Amino acid sequence: MPKVILHKGGEVFEGDVAPKTNLVVSAGIRKFPFPNLAYKCGMGKCSTCTCRILAGADHLEPPNWKEKRQLGERLDEGYRLACQLWVTEDIELAQDV
Numbered sequence: 001m002p003k004v005i006l007h008k009g010g011e012v013f014e015g016d017v018a019p020k021t022n023l024v025v026s027a028g029i030r031k032f033p034f035p036n037l038a039y040k041c042g043m044g045k046c047s048t049c050t051c052r053i054l055a056g057a058d059h060l061e062p063p064n065w066k067e068k069r070q071l072g073e074r075l076d077e078g079y080r081l082a083c084q085l086w087v088t089e090d091i092e093l094a095q096d097v
């Protein structure tokens with residue numbers, strides 16, 4: 001099971017998720033990382049779920065067109081849209097408050 005470490009507001013939240021978990025979908029059904037991950041649309045349109053990947057980015061699919069449109073140059077700084085990611089391996093990420 002992939003381990004997820006989420007940094008948010010000076011706190012660190014840790015949890016295991018099933019392989020191929022979408023963290024926004026998981027939070028939506030009140031599983032980890034609920035209630036600590038901010039999100040709204042779940043469709044790559046609002047960028048509320050933006051997170052910076054601190055470790056494990058190599059295991060993610062390349063950014064899709066929604067992430068490119070929403071994040072632009074921030075992709076180069078490690079930012080991704082959590083709602084567009086499927087977690088298959090351990091990952092560490094941070095979300096700004």
Ligand code: FES
Nearest residue numbers: 042044047049083
């Ligand atoms: S929740 Fe809106 S872009 Fe991810």
